[in-house]
Structure formats: structure tokens, C-alpha cells
Amino acid sequence: xxxxxxxxxxxxxxxxxxxxxxxxxxxxxxxxxxxxxxxxxxxxxxxxxxxxxxxxxxxxxxxxxxxxxxxxxxxxxxxxxxxxxxxxxxxxxxxxxxxxxxxxxxxxxxxxxxxxxxxxxxxxxxxxxxxxxxxxxxxxxxxxxxxxxxxxxxxxxxxxxxxxxxxxxxxxxxxxxxxxxxxxxxxxxxxxxxxxxxxxxxxxxxxxxxxxxxxxx
Numbered sequence: 001x002x003x004x005x006x007x008x009x010x011x012x013x014x015x016x017x018x019x020x021x022x023x024x025x026x027x028x029x030x031x032x033x034x035x036x037x038x039x040x041x042x043x044x045x046x047x048x049x050x051x052x053x054x055x056x057x058x059x060x061x062x063x064x065x066x067x068x069x070x071x072x073x074x075x076x077x078x079x080x081x082x083x084x085x086x087x088x089x090x091x092x093x094x095x096x097x098x099x100x101x102x103x104x105x106x107x108x109x110x111x112x113x114x115x116x117x118x119x120x121x122x123x124x125x126x127x128x129x130x131x132x133x134x135x136x137x138x139x140x141x142x143x144x145x146x147x148x149x150x151x152x153x154x155x156x157x158x159x160x161x162x163x164x165x166x167x168x169x170x171x172x173x174x175x176x177x178x179x180x181x182x183x184x185x186x187x188x189x190x191x192x193x194x195x196x197x198x199x200x201x202x203x204x205x206x207x208x209x210x211x212x213x214x215x216x217x
Contacts, residue, residue, distance in 0.1 A: 005031045027067060035066045039063075043057045051166070062104040062105060086131060093105070102139060113143055116129055133146065144180065
């Protein structure tokens, strides 16, 4: 039996394309279980990049994020009589904010910045946009590409975990996100990490020469 939920997830992750269905279908418990199994497999593949075997897969966070992704993709075009259901279709995260939940949810949430851009191009006042931006404000590792206000975060605390710090810096460099890379604490981390090889990684990045005593990688 065809599953719009699972088809959307598989296509987006494997081929970065989407299929829009005629209506937003309800997700069955069986589909949630299949999505959980799929994302656990994907999590194990990506764990190789974590360089840590201490981070467990958070099933609830992964399934919640998968449903957010599916609903936001479908709501991109299917909007008839859906406004009243937005809070139900795009619920806030009810679990604990742990490294496991952040990285498990990221398997789906990393696609939200592109969806937000597409939504803004259609209608900048779309009520769905702030709901998705609020989610990325909390799961900002997934929203590095989005225009989020993260400058006031306590970065020393946010990036305390070495594995998360490594992944966060790598994503900033991969996407050349200047507004984050120029935050003094992150800039100091990147400078320490690049060393003599800065021009190879990111020639255009400005180096902030202000001392930052808490910036050891």
C-alpha cells in the first residue's frame, strides 16, 4: 500500500525532491514504526561521522521530526481548510532537548530551511513559516542555513559537548555561514581548528583577533 508519509521522507532524503499529494493524509502507527526503523538505520550510518558511540538514537524525536517534515512539505501546496489544523500538524517538541534528540531530529529537520525559503517565495506572511522557524530556533543545528537570531545564545554552553561542537562547526564551514562564523566564540573555535590551513578551508572568512579565553576546541 502506498504511503505518502514514507514516500515523502524517502524521496526527500535520497533524491532531495518531493511529491505533493492531493490531501494531507493521516499517519498510521504502522507508518510511524516504519519511519522509526528507517531513521534508526540512517542514524547508525551517520554515527560514523560522530566519532562517538555514546550517542543513542531517540526514536520519539526522529518520528516527531519526520512528521513535521512531511506535514510542512505537503502544506507547501495543499492549504485548503488547513489553517485551523496548523498547530496540530506542526506541534512543538515535547521531549527532552538532549544531544540524542537533536541529532535524531536533524535527520528530517535539516530540510526545513529550504522549505521555509520556498514558503516565503509563495507568501511571506504564511502562518506556517513562524511555526517552522520556532522549531529551528530550538533545533538550530538543523537551521544553520536559516536566517535565525542565534547571536544571543550562550555558545560556550551550547557547544559544550565535543562531538556536537565538531559537527556544528563542520556544518557552518560546509555551508559557509558567515553570520555564525563571525560570532567571536565560534570564530575563535574555527581559527583554532583551521590553524595554518585556514585559506584552504575558508579563505574569505574574517578572523576576529579578540582574545577569547574559553575558546579551546
